Amino acid sequence: MIVTVTMNPSIDVSYPLREFKLDTVNRAATVSKTAGGKGLNVTRVIHELGGEVIATGVIGGHHGAFILEQLEKEGIRHKFSPIKEESRNSIAILHEGQQTEILEAGPTVTLSEQEQFLEHFQSLVTEADCLTISGSLAKGFPSDFYQTLLKLATDAGVRVLLDTAGESLKKSLSGKSKPYLIKPNAEEIQELLGKKVSIRELEKFKAVLDNELFSGVEWIVVSLGAQGAVVKHRHSIYRVFIPTIQAVNPVGSGDATLAGLAFAISKKTEAEEIMKTAMTTGILNTLEEKTGHIDPSNFDKYFKQIQVEKL
Template sequence: MILTLTLNPAIDMNYQLGHLTINQVNRCGRVIKTAGGKGLNVTRVLKCVNAEVLATGFLGGKTGEFIADELDHAGVSHHFVTIKGSTRHCLAIMHEGNQTEILEDGPSISGDEAAAFLREYDRLLDQATVVTASGSLPKGLPKTFYQQLIERAARKNRKFLLDTSGESLKAGIKASPYLIKPNQDELAALMGEEAAGEAGLVASARRLAETGVRFIVVSLGKKGALGYFNGRAFIAEPPAVQAVNAVGSGDSMIAGLAYGIDRGLAPEEALAYGAAFGTLNAMEARTGYVDQAQVEAFKKKIAIRTVG
């Protein structure tokens, strides 16, 4: 079973506008509301391909109830810890080929709520084979919280896939997660310098591997991703497609990686699924969705090449 962590979920509100006019009334005829947060995007994509997946994290207030109801309606298994604060909203405005986002901070987690989550997490780890953790930490939790979760997973020999940024990522790396997935900007912030070309990306990945992270994946957007595992580097390149909604494509890549890793596939094959899931999500209007009927055929179109 794949256990997905969404510690700072949200109701994602996607407004589809032909044109956004600042300081004027903008009317929107199409609004998509989903149970959101990066980890829940991962969860939904895994559900699309019938993977055994269970979601956990924190939920609170009426917004939390909405998310739980949406997951129930979709048949997604979940065990969230209830908190006093209200789960947040996040707004994405699609306009003129652009995407403008407004993200609420979300609730603050108390010490008792964090302790309750750790007890639930330890119990769920007994059922899991792979763990994914995506997105920011909510207020109230220490920057080392992901680090704690990775250490607990390691004690039970569970593979932990960490997709976050900033101080949470730096702290998490200290616990040697199985996989991290920074994009190029996040990699530059992590390493303190821009990586120049493919050679620079490989050099940065090699340095990260020295910290004990087994599998480094650098997201390259529509160009796919670079993988580094056990001293070898490779790139998964998807074919060019017409993107409809790229929101959640990075999360879909994590879902594909988890899907491949959970099946015991080679890193190159897992990365091919990651690139396939990420690209297929971008072809859909819905966030965190892939068409299962297209997965295997599209995955065969992903070109894997070695980077020397």
């Protein structure tokens, strides 16, 4: 079973507008409200692939109740730890081919609520063979909290696929317990190492992936958007190419990619199939209007078009 961790879930609110006008009233004819947060996008895609998955994290208030209700409507299992403060909204205004986002910081999680979650997590992780951690931490959590989760999961023999950035990623890589997989983009690697990296200078790019900070990480999947990915698996480096597509909504494609990685890794498939599965689910997300969704009936069509080249 795959356990997905979302430590700052949200209600994703989407307002499509023909034109977005400043300093006046904008009226939205339609609105979409879904259970959101990077980890829940991962959860939905794994569920749509037919994987056995359960979502966890911290959740609170009326917003939290709405999120859980939405997951239940979709038939997604969940075991969240309750908190007192209200879970957040993430608002997206879709206008004139652009997307303007307003992201709430979310609740502050108390020390006792953190301890309660850790007890909950320890019992849940024993059921997992693979675990994903996605996105940001809610306020109140220390920046090394993911390292704490990594240690608990590693001690239980569970592989952790980590998709976060900034200080949370740095602290996670600096600790004794290492994630099994990380999924940064080129900008996040640049921020992490404090040096400019570019896929155009492939040899330098490959050398960056050998940085001591990544020691002990079995998979490094560097997302390149429409250009595919560069992947380091153990001591081998691969270039993964994807077909040109007409994207409908690229938001959440990184989460769908992580879902594909988790799904394939949990099935103990070969390295090339893991990479192709991940790129396929990322593509499928871009073809859907709703974020964090795929149409599995198109899986084989795009899977066959993914090319993996060992460098």
